[in-house]
Amino acid sequence: GAVVSQHPSRVICKSGTSVKIECRSLDFQATTMFWYRQFPKQSLMLMATSNEGSKATYEQGVEKDKFLINHASLTLSTLTVTSAHPEDSSFYICSARTEGRSPLHFGNGTRLTVT
Amino acid sequence: QQQVKQSPQSLIVQKGGISIINCAYENTAFDYFPWYQQFPGKGPALLIAIRPDVSEKKEGRFTISFNKSAKQFSLHIMDSQPGDSATYFCAASLSNSGYALNFGKGTSLLVTP
Numbered sequence: 001g002a003v004v005s006q007h008p009s010r011v012i013c014k015s016g017t018s019v020k021i022e023c024r025s026l027d028f029q030a031t032t033m034f035w036y037r038q039f040p041k042q043s044l045m046l047m048a049t050s051n052e053g054s055k056a057t058y059e060q061g062v063e064k065d066k067f068l069i070n071h072a073s074l075t076l077s078t079l080t081v082t083s084a085h086p087e088d089s090s091f092y093i094c095s096a097r098t099e100g101r102s103p104l105h106f107g108n109g110t111r112l113t114v115t
Numbered sequence: 116q117q118q119v120k121q122s123p124q125s126l127i128v129q130k131g132g133i134s135i136i137n138c139a140y141e142n143t144a145f146d147y148f149p150w151y152q153q154f155p156g157k158g159p160a161l162l163i164a165i166r167p168d169v170s171e172k173k174e175g176r177f178t179i180s181f182n183k184s185a186k187q188f189s190l191h192i193m194d195s196q197p198g199d200s201a202t203y204f205c206a207a208s209l210s211n212s213g214y215a216l217n218f219g220k221g222t223s224l225l226v227t228p
Contacts, residue, residue: 034216042221093158097214106158106159107158108158
């Protein structure tokens with residue numbers, strides 16, 4: 001089945017630093033990748049949609065200068081949380097799909113803790 | 116604004132029983148309705164999905180029932196097992212939005228031995 005790999009699984013960083021999270025589709029080409037954020041015991045909230053080779057589309061309320069998304073290839077998208085603050089601590093999950101009406105597959109998430 | 120409403124928030128079922136989780140949506144343009152299962156500390160995993168041209172889909176112990184006129188769909192887990200204990204999310208999406216998923220708030224299912 002389709003596998004989406006996310007790295008790192010956990011990261012702790014100090015306030016003010018930047019953190020990069022990678023999302024890779026291992027056995028398929030992902031034309032579209034999505035980034036979600038999930039707070040404890042809550043639902044997944046879509047942050048942005050990225051298509052390979054073009055700028056990401058951010059959801060309302062998501063700061064594009066703070067959450068930088070790059071989808072440089074058909075198998076890799078990165079999310080960089082810039083100048084992280086404690087309120088950015090959350091579970092970040094990427095997902096990917098191929099063209100057409102294929103299902104969406106999720107990575108195992110990255111637990112970010114900003115101290 | 117929550118586009119997909121899910122209930123109940125939590126559910127306790129005895130082993131062997133039927134677990135039923137319900138979802139309702141507003142946007143009649145939604146054309147894809149998946150269910151995801153999530154274990155603590157993991158990403159969601161696709162369980163089963165349905166499109167509005169069918170009213171029911173069954174895969175093993177999992178069945179989706181879809182009522183287009185009522186704008187509702189539900190997940191039934193037959194012969195529930197302790198290993199099914201997880202959080203379940205329904206979702207809906209639009210083909211013309213790249214199929215970005217709008218998730219319900221989730222249902223925490225506990226299956227007791």
